[in-house]
Amino acid sequence: SRSQIMTRPLHRLAILTKKPAVYCLTLIMLFVQNGYHSAIQLARLHAASPSPGSSDGFVSHSDLDEITTLSAIVPSLIVHPERKLARFKARLRAGKNESAEEEEDESIDSDDGDEDDTQKSDMGTEDSDDDPPPLSGDVMIFPPSDTPPCFSQVIVRLNPPPSTVLERQRLGLAEEKCYGLLVRDDLILSSAYCASQVETVEVPQTFSGQKTAASRATYHVGPHAVGFVEVDTPKYHRNSGMPRKRLFLGSNPKKKPRLYCDNDRPVASALPIGNLNSTNPTWVPTVALRSHLRNVLWDTDLNSTAELTDGVIKWHIMKQSKAELFQAIEDWKEKWRGGPGSVDVSHPVVYGPLLEAEDPRGHRYHVCFNLWRSRWKNEDPFSGIPFFDWLDFGPAQSLSFPINPGEDHELYGVDLAEHLAETCMKKNFNQKKKVKYFTEDESKEYAVDLRPYNDGQNVRMTYVESGEPVINEENDLLWVWGLDRTLYAIEEGNQIGHSTLIASKPALSAGEAKTGLNGRLKAVSFNSGHYKPGAEYFVAFYNWMLEQGLNVSSVDWYLRSSWNRTRYKKAVMSGKKITKEIL
Secondary structure (H helix, E strand, O other): OHHHHHHOOHHHHHHHOOOHHHHHHHHHHHHHHHOHHHHHHHHHHHHHOOOOOOOOOOOOHHHHHHHHHHHHHOOOOOOOHHHHHHHHHHHHHHOOOHHHHHHHHHHHHOOOOOOOOOOOOOOOEEOOOOOOOOOOOOEEOOOHHHOOHHHHHOEEEEEOOHHHHHHHHHOOOOOOOEEEEEEEOOEEEEEHHHHHHOOEEEOOOOOOOOEEEEEEEEEEEOOEEEEEEEEOOOOEOOOOOOEOEOOEEOOOOOOOOOEEEEOOEEEEOEEEEEOOOOOOOEEEEHHHHHHHOOOOEEHHHHHHEEEEEOOOOEEEEEOOOHHHHHHHHHHHHHHHOOOOOOEOOOOOOOOHHHHHHHOOOOOEOHHHHHHHHHHHHOOOOOOOOOHHHHHHOOHHHHOOOOOOHHHHHHHHOHHHHHHHHHHOOHHHHHHOOEOOOOOHHHHHOOEEEEEEEOOOOEEEEEEOOOOOEOOOOOOOEEEEEEOOOOEEEEEOEOOEOHHHHHOOOOEEEEEEEEEOHHHEEEEEEOOOOOOOOOHHHHHHHHHHHHHOOOOHHHOEEEOOOOOOHHHHHHHHHHOOOOOOOOO
């Protein structure tokens, strides 16, 4: 049987195949499965075997004719018998590769009884890099009757190099179609033969054009060899950094059908591998590959996963508890948190600025994130989907507004509720309300100086690079005082916020300002929805201006309503450095 041929050592096969017909059939199967060297070893051992028989040893031309005849009646074993046999005959007659044959004979001609190391009998054994690749010619076959509709997005085409295509055309051979199953965006399962030939892959509705691919490993499952193909793809799951999982693998190989849909989710409990012209493939159980597969989904995960979609393709993630997902957001705060004496976007209760900074879709408006997160947090039952996945690819895709104006008038007030509903509706939120984040070079263009002006009676704001005065025309100036004590200012705009100037990094303080003719600083406030500075950050900025020799009394100071403004106003009116004693 085929399995016996693949599991027995060569010196045993030589004794058991003395009858010419059995010998020739074995030679065909061995050549197809393990390549030229294994077949030539069997031929030499056959000639030297001690068992009596009618064969005169080394394969003759009449034997080759019989092999050709046999190949016509065993098409399930060979995809291209004519090409393989022509190459086999040429090598036999020309006596090529003698050195390679002798090296392999050394281990086989010894009478120690050890099995040939090139034979792979264990299920799931990986081929070593030194062994010839197991080019069986088998391909994956997807008969229409056995392929459900949900597999349309996970059946992929594997393309060989152009040189191979041209060579096949030159030899007059039929077009070779290789397919595989897309387990993850970066991993395809196929036959070992197709995996060894692949150069690019075509994935339906996923990649524009073709993506580079390479065979990563080959594993034997009984008499068959399954190939793992690694795909070079940029489409990664945006939150976990892991490739998107597209296919469920079945743990029960006896379950029929082997390819089926579970609520439109594709599940494969076996891989259909066989001859190119066959309509009845051999089903190779996927569970046999379990020890070699990591970070994939199995049918036992069906009840623990959530489906995501971008409107075209679908993928699946494992659900998480509310506590796990809330903690993941809390962990982001460490990334954006500043040291003592600084302000940052990681606030204890308000999450909008933090989510804006982390937003993988391009820093959408922070106020809207507060509302969308509240809706995600309070959904019942909880989806178990990470926030950004829920918002862009999960249940929130069908939601137009983060709040219902009719129900939230009491909470926000009529005017504010209707304004937020309009501003944060999905279409505006995704397309219009994005905040631009400057690079370090872009930020330098908006670095400003504060200098004495008009004989020290006033304060003037100018750009560091050009020396030109900073004049706000329509909107207030947004200012941020960086950790290196560099002051940045920019006029507020549609895509401009405090987070724009230093890309949401920690700062010493932040607020708004007004300037007049020639850049005279008229007023300063500490209003910032991103940084929310406390009174101590006003004190630090105020005292810094005094240290620069600036007339702070010439500036109108607008203090936040949450502070004890009375005592700070008295301190400001004194024109002196603010200390605990003054307060």
